[in-house]
Amino acid sequence: MVHFVGAGPGAKDLITVRGAALLAGADMIIYTGSLINKELLEYAGENCRMYDSAYLDLDEVAGLYRDNRDLDIVRLHTGDPSIYGAIKEQMDILDKEGIEYEVCPGVSSMAGAAASLKTELTLPGVSQSIIISRTGGRTKVPPCQELSALSAHGSTMVLFLSAGLAYKVRDELTAGGYDEDTPAAVVYKATWDDEKILRTTLGKLPEEMDAQGINKTALIIVGNVLDGEYELSKLYDKDFDTGFRTGTGRQSTDS
Ligand code: SAH
Numbered sequence: 243m244v245h246f247v248g249a250g251p252g253a254k255d256l257i258t259v260r261g262a263a264l265l266a267g268a269d270m271i272i273y274t275g276s277l278i279n280k281e282l283l284e285y286a287g288e289n290c291r292m293y294d295s296a297y298l299d300l301d302e303v304a305g306l307y308r309d310n311r312d313l314d315i316v317r318l319h320t321g322d323p324s325i326y327g328a329i330k331e332q333m334d335i336l337d338k339e340g341i342e343y344e345v346c347p348g349v350s351s352m353a354g355a356a357a358s359l360k361t362e363l364t365l366p367g368v369s370q371s372i373i374i375s376r377t378g379g380r381t382k383v384p385p386c387q388e389l390s391a392l393s394a395h396g397s398t399m400v401l402f403l404s405a406g407l408a409y410k411v412r413d414e415l416t417a418g419g420y421d422e423d424t425p426a427a428v429v430y431k432a433t434w435d436d437e438k439i440l441r442t443t444l445g446k447l448p449e450e451m452d453a454q455g456i457n458k459t460a461l462i463i464v465g466n467v468l469d470g471e472y473e474l475s476k477l478y479d480k481d482f483d484t485g486f487r488t489g490t491g492r493q494s495t496d497s
Contacts, residue, residue: 244307244315244336246329248322248348249273252434254281256354261346269313272303277320277459279434304335311341322350325374326402352400355429355461358437359468363398367473368466371397377404377411393418398465405430405460408448415464420444425468430460441468 245264250256257265265271265285273283275294283292295303295317307315319327323345336343352374356363363372373392376383381403385391392399393415404411405428416422422445430438442450444464451457476482477496482489484496 244317244332244341244343245346246317246319246323246327246332246343247346248350249278249282249318249320250349251321251351251354251432252279252437253354254279254284256349256433257282257285258346258348261348264314264316264346265318267314268316270306270310270315271318272298272306272315273318274320278318282318300331300335303332304339307332307336307341308339311339319348320351321354322348325350325352326376351402351429351432351461354432355400355427355463358429358432358439359427359441359463361427361463361468363400363463363465363467365467365472366475367471369396369398371395372400373397374400374402376402377407377414379403379407389414390418393420396420396466398467399463401462401464404462405451406457408451408457408462411462412444412447415444420464424464425466426462426464427468428454428456428460428462430454430456432461 247261247264249261262285265282266287268286268290270291271283271286272293272295275296293306317332319329323329333343364370375387375389375392377389389411396419399415401411422443424444426442426444426447428440428451438454438456440450440454440456477484480489
């Protein structure tokens with residue numbers, strides 16, 4: 243059985259309880275060495291075999307699955323495996339081989355970064371949507387999903403895999419309609435001991451990232467939620483009735 247496990251953003255105690263238990267019971271762990279905090283491997287038992295997937299290609303990982311089909315294998319992916327996790331291609335191989343698997347979710351670095359920034363990514367009257375995306379690099383994005391096209395809504399942008407392409411990010415977002423003075427933040431290694439936080443504006447983003455030497459393992463967040471006016475939530479408005487509380491009679495549909 244293969245367990246795809248979300249490791250969380252970095253801090254050892256931000257893996258789920260289930261994820262830690264799966265590590266403790268694993269015969270073999272294949273981890274994404276370039277992004278995973280090695281302290282997480284301390285959850286493993288003494289005789290567990292470990293492989294850093296940074297040194298393996300897809301065929302080699304498939305070979306490990308095939309040759310050890312009777313073992314409990316944890317494939318440890320950073321954050322939550324469903325976001326840029328490259329798990330689909332592995333699951334397709336496991337389906338072909340007839341090897342069982344399951345997925346254990348994790349805390350995405352998006353949530354880790356928002357917590358480090360002490361920010362809410364959805365604020366009433368400012369943005370009620372989050373766009374999770376990236377600028378195209380070696381992996382291209384479909385043309386209708388260029389950042390300039392996604393900018394039309396002025397929603398909160400959370401950009402993965404783009405820290406080395408910050409000039410392109412600024413060009414695309416400003417071309418799409420974000421003002422240069424839109425607040426922007428970068429969180430490098432969110433929740434790790436050497437985390438760095440940069441708060442700036444879209445206009446100054448790439449130069450400030452250069453100045454701080456941040457070009458990988460970082461999220462770029464852009465949007466007015468980072469700073470500015472907002473409306474109070476309806477859910478906690480004293481005038482609104484909710485399923486749990488009677489206000490002055492107006493109905494809130496938020497729950
Ligand atoms: N599945 C992961 C994302 C994997 S893609 C998740 O849910 O977080 C790898 C990208 O994730 C990196 O390029 C970076 O943009 C982001 N990332 C991963 N860990 C991070 C961290 N601790 N802090 C900031 N960004 C991180």
